[in-house]
Amino acid sequence: MTSSLLTTPTPPHVLEARRKRWIYGILTVFFGITQILWVGIPVLMAVLWSLVDPQHPWSFPQLFPEKLSWAQWTYVFKYTNIVRALKTSYSVAPLAVLLSFILSLPTAYVLGRKNIPGKKVFMLVVLLPIIMPGMVVALFLSRVFAAFHLTQSFFGLVLAHTLMGIPYMIRVLTTSFEAIPQDIIDAAENLGANTFVKIKDIFLPMVRPGLLAGMVFAFTTSIEEFNLTFVIGTPTFETIPTILYSFLGYNFIRTNASVVALIMMTPNIILLFIVERILKADYLSASLGKV
Amino acid sequence: MSRLVLKNLTKKFDEVVAVDHVNLEVEEGEFVTLLGPSGCGKTTTLRIIAGFYVPDEGEVYFNDRLMNNVPPNRRNTAMCFQSYALFPHMNVWENIAFGLKMRKIPEAEQKKRVQKALEMLSLVGFEKRKPGQLSGGQQQRVALARAIVTEPDILLFDEPLSNLDAKLRVQVRVEIREMQKRLGITSIYVTHDQDEALAISDRIVVMNQGRIEQVGDPHTIYLYPKTAFVAGFIGIANIFTGRVLKREGNRLLLEAAFGQVWVWAEGSESKIGDEVRFSFRPEDMVLYREGMVNRIRGTIVHAIFMGDSTDLFVEVKGQRLRARGGNLSYSQNVWKLKPGDVVDFGVEETAFRILS
Numbered sequence: 255m256t257s258s259l260l261t262t263p264t265p266p267h268v269l270e271a272r273r274k275r276w277i278y279g280i281l282t283v284f285f286g287i288t289q290i291l292w293v294g295i296p297v298l299m300a301v302l303w304s305l306v307d308p309q310h311p312w313s314f315p316q317l318f319p320e321k322l323s324w325a326q327w328t329y330v331f332k333y334t335n336i337v338r339a340l341k342t343s344y345s346v347a348p349l350a351v352l353l354s355f356i357l358s359l360p361t362a363y364v365l366g367r368k369n370i371p372g373k374k375v376f377m378l379v380v381l382l383p384i385i386m387p388g389m390v391v392a393l394f395l396s397r398v399f400a401a402f403h404l405t406q407s408f409f410g411l412v413l414a415h416t417l418m419g420i421p422y423m424i425r426v427l428t429t430s431f432e433a434i435p436q437d438i439i440d441a442a443e444n445l446g447a448n449t450f451v452k453i454k455d456i457f458l459p460m461v462r463p464g465l466l467a468g469m470v471f472a473f474t475t476s477i478e479e480f481n482l483t484f485v486i487g488t489p490t491f492e493t494i495p496t497i498l499y500s501f502l503g504y505n506f507i508r509t510n511a512s513v514v515a516l517i518m519m520t521p522n523i524i525l526l527f528i529v530e531r532i533l534k535a536d537y538l539s540a541s542l543g544k545v
Numbered sequence: 546m547s548r549l550v551l552k553n554l555t556k557k558f559d560e561v562v563a564v565d566h567v568n569l570e571v572e573e574g575e576f577v578t579l580l581g582p583s584g585c586g587k588t589t590t591l592r593i594i595a596g597f598y599v600p601d602e603g604e605v606y607f608n609d610r611l612m613n614n615v616p617p618n619r620r621n622t623a624m625c626f627q628s629y630a631l632f633p634h635m636n637v638w639e640n641i642a643f644g645l646k647m648r649k650i651p652e653a654e655q656k657k658r659v660q661k662a663l664e665m666l667s668l669v670g671f672e673k674r675k676p677g678q679l680s681g682g683q684q685q686r687v688a689l690a691r692a693i694v695t696e697p698d699i700l701l702f703d704e705p706l707s708n709l710d711a712k713l714r715v716q717v718r719v720e721i722r723e724m725q726k727r728l729g730i731t732s733i734y735v736t737h738d739q740d741e742a743l744a745i746s747d748r749i750v751v752m753n754q755g756r757i758e759q760v761g762d763p764h765t766i767y768l769y770p771k772t773a774f775v776a777g778f779i780g781i782a783n784i785f786t787g788r789v790l791k792r793e794g795n796r797l798l799l800e801a802a803f804g805q806v807w808v809w810a811e812g813s814e815s816k817i818g819d820e821v822r823f824s825f826r827p828e829d830m831v832l833y834r835e836g837m838v839n840r841i842r843g844t845i846v847h848a849i850f851m852g853d854s855t856d857l858f859v860e861v862k863g864q865r866l867r868a869r870g871g872n873l874s875y876s877q878n879v880w881k882l883k884p885g886d887v888v889d890f891g892v893e894e895t896a897f898r899i900l901s
Binding site: 435437438440441442443444445446447448451455456459460462 | 631
């Protein structure tokens with residue numbers, strides 16, 4: 255009895271907090287290691303490979319290349335259509351994002367706000383284009399595109415990329431529409447808002463975070479899209495991935511591929527950071543309370 | 546400001562009758578509460594008034610204007626939601642000004658009215674905050690401000706206080722009532738909380754299973770319940786059935802399961818041998834004093850000390866009765882009673898209510 259008076263036992267909530275700290279610690283370490291293995295090392299390797307000097311090949315026992323140079327970068331910019339491909343990629347992607355947004359919005363609204371039969375089935379069907387192997391989709395879709403004379407055309411390319419963006423867009427927007435409480439819509443209507451105002455002042459601002467997320471998905475999908483572009487667009491149109499793929503396969507050139515991979519990757523990462531900032535500002539100030 | 550008339554209002558959801566031939570007239574500037582358990586049709590009635598539901602039968606009139614086919618955004622009602630339903634992406638000022646913007650009220654006038662509402666509800670200084678940065682009570686006040694700035698014909702409240710803690714609830718309901726009186730806006734208030742209804746209303750409409758059970762001012766509803774439902778839903782009631790043994794003018798001698806009692810039953814048509822439902826309040830079951838006509842001897846089962854009063858559960862001939870005594874410091878030491886005590890209680894004959 256006396257001992258319990260002298261040494262206060264650790265209260266349960268402190269024990270709980272300690273246990274939590276342990277779990278979080280282990281998870282952080284685990285997460286950190288996997289991130290380094292999956293992302294950190296490959297990116298580092300890509301950077302190193304892209305800087306290998308052609309005169310001093312980088313081979314097994316060496317931990318780092320003997321000599322670094324811009325030779326691989328110069329080569330890619332000199333001997334491939336990378337600049338034109340960049341232009342194509344970055345003009346197709348925004349158009350595809352815009353088009354998939356416009357096409358997805360009504361569908362997502364109905365799926366998110368109305369009780370329609372077969373909604374779950376439809377949500378699965380919407381995902382099919384990204385579930386099925388890309389080349390399979392591309393092969394059969396190219397026939398359809400050919401029938402409408404859309405192969406080897408810029409518009410056809412945009413349309414193809416739009417198709418790949420729509421599943422993401424619909425999924426994310428549907429969830430955003432679903433998340434809006436009916437009370438808020440009713441309140442707007444009660445205060446005098448007509449349908450147009452409800453869409454402009456309530457629905458669109460409230461799905462904005464979802465919309466941005468969907469746009470990032472659609473955009474990066476378009477930038478990385480190979481199958482459809484290869485079947486429908488090449489050789490008239492080259493994008494960054496088609497050039498990247500040309501360095502893979504039978505004439506595998508890792509150094510050049512690394513250069514193109516970095517070119518493809520960097521803007522995506524920057525975009526992701528920008529959107530993350532916007533989303534954070536949106537969420538924190540709008541709904542989650544004091545920052 | 547408007548007079549509100551509901552005529553024969555009926556609304557079904559599939560086969561469930563949510564609102565069943567409701568008739569109600571609300572005067573200009575009156576504060577009327579729809580009170581009832583969940584599923585009684587009170588919220589459906591409110592949403593029909595707002596225009597969110599179209600009634601299957603019956604009519605809604607604002608003054609003399611039939612509103613059945615007027616969409617919600619053209620009705621000039623303003624609703625306060627249980628969830629507040631503030632626009633999360635707009636700040637306090639934008640939220641309050643929303644209804645004014647919709648009505649195309651000039652910018653300068655908007656500013657004046659929003660400013661006035663902010664002052665009225667002590668929200669000055671919070672204009673730039675988003676709803677997520679406000680406490681529940683503040684959000685509630687923004688919702689109120691947003692509703693009143695539009696100067697609606699009818700204010701509609703859908704359980705607006707149920708997300709607040711108990712103390713704040715009492716405070717805000719006084720604020721709502723004061724503000725409504727000052728502005729004189731006709732108000733319909735939906736709640737399942739009887740205390741709230743009693744405290745806030747000019748008149749209470751007690752609803753059950755889609756129908757109106759009784760309409761009356763708070764005193765009438767509490768002191769003169771007409772049905773067993775009203776007696777049991779508002780406050781606590783001892784509800785029993787008794788057979789008429791004797792009739793002396795307006796007085797009936799009833800034989801109930803807990804014994805015989807003399808009951809003052811003015812207006813009752815009951816004859817000897819009839820079965821009659823009646824009720825009485827726990828606070829009317831007092832310690833027996835000399836000269837009282839009805840004496841009920843019972844055993845205390847539970848005695849719950851509540852500070853200002855003591856709640857007693859009393860067993861009489863196998864029946865459970867509820868009694869409540871005020872804990873006066875100078876007499877009637879009700880709080881001293883313990884389980885097992887055998888006590889004589891008395892109920893004045895005018896304390897009984899005959900129910901239909």
